[in-house]
Amino acid sequence: MKRISQREIANLLGVNVSTVSRALRGLEGVSTELRQKILHLAKEQGYRPNPFAVSLRYDTTRTIGIIVPDVSFNHFAHIVKRIEAEARKEGYMCIITDTDDKYENEKYCLELLVNMHVEGIIMCLSQETTDYAHIQRLRKIHMPVVLFDRDADIDISSVVINDADSARKITNYLVDRGAQRIAFLGGPNKLKQTSDRKHGYLEALHERNIPVRKNLVKCNYFSYNSGLTDTLELLDLPEPPDAIIATHGLLVTSAMKAVESRGLRIPEDVSIIGYMSDWVSDVASPRVSFVKQNQKEIGLKAFKLLFDQMNGDTCVQHVIVKARFEVRDSTR
Amino acid sequence: MKRISQREIANLLGVNVSTVSRALRGLEGVSTELRQKILHLAKEQGYRPNPFAVSLRYDTTRTIGIIVPDVSFNHFAHIVKRIEAEARKEGYMCIITDTDDKYENEKYCLELLVNMHVEGIIMCLSQETTDYAHIQRLRKIHMPVVLFDRDADIDISSVVINDADSARKITNYLVDRGAQRIAFLGGPNKLKQTSDRKHGYLEALHERNIPVRKNLVKCNYFSYNSGLTDTLELLDLPEPPDAIIATHGLLVTSAMKAVESRGLRIPEDVSIIGYMSDWVSDVASPRVSFVKQNQKEIGLKAFKLLFDQMNGDTCVQHVIVKARFEVRDSTR
DNA sequence: TTGAAAGCGCTACCAG
DNA sequence: CTGGTAGCGCTTTCAA
Numbered sequence: 140m141k142r143i144s145q146r147e148i149a150n151l152l153g154v155n156v157s158t159v160s161r162a163l164r165g166l167e168g169v170s171t172e173l174r175q176k177i178l179h180l181a182k183e184q185g186y187r188p189n190p191f192a193v194s195l196r197y198d199t200t201r202t203i204g205i206i207v208p209d210v211s212f213n214h215f216a217h218i219v220k221r222i223e224a225e226a227r228k229e230g231y232m233c234i235i236t237d238t239d240d241k242y243e244n245e246k247y248c249l250e251l252l253v254n255m256h257v258e259g260i261i262m263c264l265s266q267e268t269t270d271y272a273h274i275q276r277l278r279k280i281h282m283p284v285v286l287f288d289r290d291a292d293i294d295i296s297s298v299v300i301n302d303a304d305s306a307r308k309i310t311n312y313l314v315d316r317g318a319q320r321i322a323f324l325g326g327p328n329k330l331k332q333t334s335d336r337k338h339g340y341l342e343a344l345h346e347r348n349i350p351v352r353k354n355l356v357k358c359n360y361f362s363y364n365s366g367l368t369d370t371l372e373l374l375d376l377p378e379p380p381d382a383i384i385a386t387h388g389l390l391v392t393s394a395m396k397a398v399e400s401r402g403l404r405i406p407e408d409v410s411i412i413g414y415m416s417d418w419v420s421d422v423a424s425p426r427v428s429f430v431k432q433n434q435k436e437i438g439l440k441a442f443k444l445l446f447d448q449m450n451g452d453t454c455v456q457h458v459i460v461k462a463r464f465e466v467r468d469s470t471r
Numbered sequence: 472m473k474r475i476s477q478r479e480i481a482n483l484l485g486v487n488v489s490t491v492s493r494a495l496r497g498l499e500g501v502s503t504e505l506r507q508k509i510l511h512l513a514k515e516q517g518y519r520p521n522p523f524a525v526s527l528r529y530d531t532t533r534t535i536g537i538i539v540p541d542v543s544f545n546h547f548a549h550i551v552k553r554i555e556a557e558a559r560k561e562g563y564m565c566i567i568t569d570t571d572d573k574y575e576n577e578k579y580c581l582e583l584l585v586n587m588h589v590e591g592i593i594m595c596l597s598q599e600t601t602d603y604a605h606i607q608r609l610r611k612i613h614m615p616v617v618l619f620d621r622d623a624d625i626d627i628s629s630v631v632i633n634d635a636d637s638a639r640k641i642t643n644y645l646v647d648r649g650a651q652r653i654a655f656l657g658g659p660n661k662l663k664q665t666s667d668r669k670h671g672y673l674e675a676l677h678e679r680n681i682p683v684r685k686n687l688v689k690c691n692y693f694s695y696n697s698g699l700t701d702t703l704e705l706l707d708l709p710e711p712p713d714a715i716i717a718t719h720g721l722l723v724t725s726a727m728k729a730v731e732s733r734g735l736r737i738p739e740d741v742s743i744i745g746y747m748s749d750w751v752s753d754v755a756s757p758r759v760s761f762v763k764q765n766q767k768e769i770g771l772k773a774f775k776l777l778f779d780q781m782n783g784d785t786c787v788q789h790v791i792v793k794a795r796f797e798v799r800d801s802t803r
Numbered sequence: 804t805t806g807a808a809a810g811c812g813c814t815a816c817c818a819g
Numbered sequence: 820c821t822g823g824t825a826g827c828g829c830t831t832t833c834a835a
Contacts (some may be wrong), residue, residue, distance in 0.1 A: 142612070144828055155806045160830060170804060187586050191532070192828035196524040202566075210555070216548040223542070223569050233585060235567045237555050254519050255564060256555075280474070338805050392754055422724055424756020476812055487822045500820055524812035527827045733815060806835075811828105818823080 141222055143184040152176060163188075194256070202232050204252035206262035208240035213416045214388060214434060215263065218287065222261055231258070231447060240361065242267040259283035259445045262346025264291060266361050269329045283448035285416050289332045296448065296455050300442045300462040302332055306339030306384065309412045309464050313382045314347045316471050318410060321349075322373050324366060324382035325358035333358055336386050336414075355380055360432045363406065366393030374401050382410040382470075391415050391427060395469075412471040417465075423470035432462045445468045475516040484508060495520075512586040526588070534564050535777065536584035538594035540572035543689030545748045547595065547767060548721060550619065553770025554593055561592070561778060572693065577683075581605055591615035591777045596623065598693050601661045615780035619773045621664045628780065628787050630773045632794040634664055636670030637762050638716065641744045641796050644680045645714045648803050650742060653681075654696060654705050654712035657690035658720045665690055668718050668746075687712055706733050712803075714742040723747050724758060742802040749797075757800035764794045 142186045145163070149156045151366060154173065157287065162169045163176040163186070169177075180186075194200050203226055207215045234257060236248035245265045250273075252260055260282060262274075271293045277284050278294075290297035313321050323340050325333040344351050357369040365390055373380050374397065383398075385391040391413030398409050405411055405425055413420065413429045420427040440458045477495065481488045486505065493673050494501045494509040495518070503508075512518075526532050535558055539547040555565045564712045566589060568580035574789055577597045581604075584592055588662050592614060594606075597674050603625045609616050610627075622629035645653050657665040669690065686708060691699040698721055705712050706729065715730075717723040723745030737757055745752065745761045752759040 146828075154803060156805080156828085157830080157832095158805060160828095161805095164830090166805060173804085188829050189527070190587055191526040192811090193830085195521070195527055195813090196825090196829055196831095198811080200523070201740045211545070211548040211552040213548075214541040215484070215547065216545075219567070220541070220543040220569055223567060227583075232566050234564050235551070236564070237552055237557070253558075255522055321774060331717070361503070420753060422561070422751060422756075423754045442490070445767060472810050477814095478812075489816095489823075490815080490821055492812095493821090496814090502820060505820085524827090525814085527811090527829095528813055528815090530827080729808090804835105806827090808832090809832085809835090810834100816823100816825085819821085 143181075143186050144189065145186075147344045148180055148184070148186060152182060154449060157296055173323070174216050190412065191215050198256070198302065200258055201230055202255070202257045204234045204236065204248075204260045206236050206238060206245060206248050206252070206260065206264075207256035208238050208263055208265050210235065212388065213419055214432070215288075217416065217434035218263075219436040221435045222442050225439055225446075226440040239266065240265045241471060242270075246273045249277075253266070253277070253282060255275045257282075258467045259366070259449050261283075261285045261287060261441050261445055264282055264289040264330075266326045266330055266359060269327075283445055285441050285445045285448070289330060290457075291331050294455055296444045296457065298437050298444065298458045299332070300430075300437075301333035301459050303339035303342070305414075305464065306336040306386075307343040308339075309342035309384060309430060310340045311347065312464060312466075313384075313410060313412065314343065314349060314412070315468070316369040318382035318471075319349070320352065320355060320378060320380045321382045321384060322355040323357070324369055324383060324385045324387075324394060325356075326335070326410045327360040327385060328358045333386065335437055340384060341373070348363050351352050352378075361387040363389045363393045367397050370394040370397035371401075373396065374403070385411065385413045385415075388413070388415040388419060391429075392419075392423070394429075405469050406471045412464075412470060414462075420465075420467060428470040430462045431465045433460055474521070475518050476521070477518075477569060477675060480509060480512055480516070480518065483512060494598055496585035513660045530588070532588050532590055534561055534587070534589045535564045536567060536568065536580075536592045536594075537588040538568050538570060538577060538580050538584070538592065540570050540595055540597050542567065542569045543722065545751055546621075546764070548768035549748065550770040550773070551594075552773050553767045557774040557778075570597050572597045572599065574602075578605045581609075585609070585612070585614060589614075591617075591781050593619060593773050593777055595619050596621040596660045596662075598662055603658075605695045606715045615777055617773050617777045619769055619782070621662060622789075623663050626787050628776045628789065630756070630762050630769050630790045630792060631664070631793050632762075632769075632775065635674070636673035637746075637794050638668040638718075640671075640674040641670045641716060641762060642675035642703070643679065644796060644798075645716075645742060645744065645802070646681060648676065650714035650744070651681070652684065652710060652712045652717060653714045654687040655689070656701055656715060656717045656719075656726060657688075658693045658719060658791075660690045665718065673717060682771075684710075693721055693722045695725045698722035699729050702726040702729035703733075705768065706730065706735070712741065717743065717745045717747075720747040720751060723761075724751075727755065727759075737801050744796075746794075749774070752797075752799060760799045760802040761777070762794045763797045763798055765792055768792045 160173045185254040286297040420429040494506045557715040570576035752761040
């Protein structure tokens with residue numbers, strides 16, 4: 140039950156392949172009568188163009204690659220969903236790869252996608268990534284790329300939220316509500332997203348004349364265990380925090396667990412503000428006051444940027460999708 | 472900065488393409504000296520085989536397709552993650568498509584994947600799907616397929632959980648704990664997963680001599696709004712349920728919201744047991760007693776089944792990944 | 804309007 | 820050990 144080819148159609152009808160090709164694509168230069176016959180037979184036999192022959196011919200694959208640290212993480216899953224929807228509208232299929240937030244995997248995935256001849260790549264850096272040679276190499280081979288969520292100071296288009304700004308706002312909010320010792324839970328210091336958010340947090344403290352306590356800042360790793368350890372350490376301080384900013388969903392949930400495990404109440408004893416997705420915030424208890432990121436918009440913009448690049452736009456753009464603070468029940 | 476081809480290497484070295492091909496693939500019949508030269512140049516010039524030429528030649532793509540109702544849904548996202556990991560180990564890339572749980576999209580995605588010449592497809596039916604012609608057609612073209620999570624009475628390999636059995640167990644559990652009016656929230660009746668689970672639920676009621684109340688069974692649609700409406704209707708009954716079984720994550724969360732909105736307490740007034748992922752159960756409040764499905768195992772088994780099929784195994788297999796009930800705080 | 808042939812990059816087969 | 824050549828399915832150019 141092999142798929143029928145143009146040649147076979149041609150043979151069956153006793154005509155030439157090139158005629159079949161023209162007829163099938165609706166080009167001029169085929170008599171209406173012959174065209175009808177060809178189209179009819181093609182339909183009957185379920186003719187489908189072989190995409191590899193086409194790709195080989197045009198060096199085009201109608202395929203893009205997506206690299207995420209963790210597809211099963213709600214935030215990324217929503218972004219991926221939107222990218223896929225947009226891509227499909229434009230006739231592109233998405234190849235998805237998951238790095239488990241590891242640098243080595245990221246390099247490997249990138250290589251696989253390049254070898255596959257995807258026409259563009261949308262990716263979120265792993266939290267471990269501090270060297271960008273693998274990404275810069277893409278420019279040399281003219282591979283369109285867009286970073287999202289986590290970018291770096293390299294000359295590559297990106298879509299991120301207002302990291303510093305949002306952190307400044309929530310810090311101010313906590314200060315307004317009387318917090319004196321605000322802790323900050325972030326990812327690796329080298330990650331621009333973390334340093335940006337930390338920067339916003341520190342800025343707000345300065346503006347409000349709140350002394351910075353270095354031991355309230357924990358920037359280690361985005362993981363549940365790391366969040367648990369860090370928060371427990373914070374709570375064991377002689378002067379424990381009365382508020383916590385957690386910059387990743389896993390840090391939010393682990394921080395909450397840690398606080399509860401010490402018999403403390405949220406928000407009475409400790410306020411918590413998280414960077415997390417709506418839906419998770421909503422289902423948690425108490426509902427978490429959070430920085431609402433518009434994943435659909437991030438996905439949409441990322442694809443748009445990529446699409447423009449694939450169509451020849453060479454200018455590097457940095458898009459900021461504004462996130463806004465939403466008050467729920469985890470803050471006083 | 473176009474990618475270099477075998478022919479170019481051959482020309483540069485003044486040898487024949489076929490020699491280059493052999494050298495590059497480590498085949499016999501090339502002098503060590505010449506092979507060194509070729510490999511060296513290839514590396515220097517960053518030679519990568521063109522996968523389309525290879526695909527065209529062998530009609531093989533090292534690519535599989537995944538179709539899910541909703542990638543952003545935690546349960547599916549975890550399964551996808553595992554499938555992708557397994558596939559990559561075997562050198563396959565995954566093309567992901569999302570149907571938004573719509574039948575029409577499902578047909579379309581399937582067609583796209585077939586046209587792309589993926590070597591196999593792993594899919595979860597949309598809740599709307601009641602006609603399986605599009606899937607059975609795949610057998611005719613010898614496309615390996617595996618269904619997961621939701622299957623149907625068709626002759627296609629599948630991986631599901633012990634649907635009826637698990638439903639029977641949790642119903643029994645609720646009865647043991649004194650529930651008298653257990654409601655059942657499911658998806659469309661035509662969905663085998665729903666009818667299986669409902670069957671288990673009814674069976675348990677019969678065994679325990681609990682009269683079946685038809686108005687406690689709501690099998691409409693997997694969605695937050697549907698769950699909300701259905702639960703509110705249940706609560707408005709003259710004899711409202713004292714326990715609810717919700718067979719989908721969205722139905723669980725919406726049911727809980729509905730119960731809360733009526734000022735009722737979980738589990739004091741209404742017990743709830745859900746089919747949902749660990750992580751969501753854990754973050755909810757109260758933590759939801761749930762049927763724990765092993766998504767990693769489902770993903771793993773689904774890929775294994777597909778992989779076997781792709782390697783010529785023609786027998787249809789139905790794998791059951793046992794789910795087990797985990798008691799948390801939403802049941803008395 | 805139709806046909807013939809070349810070529811995309813690669814592999815396989817047969818000669819030398 | 821190496822070269823030549825045909826062919827995978829399709830498009831394109833040129834010729835009839």
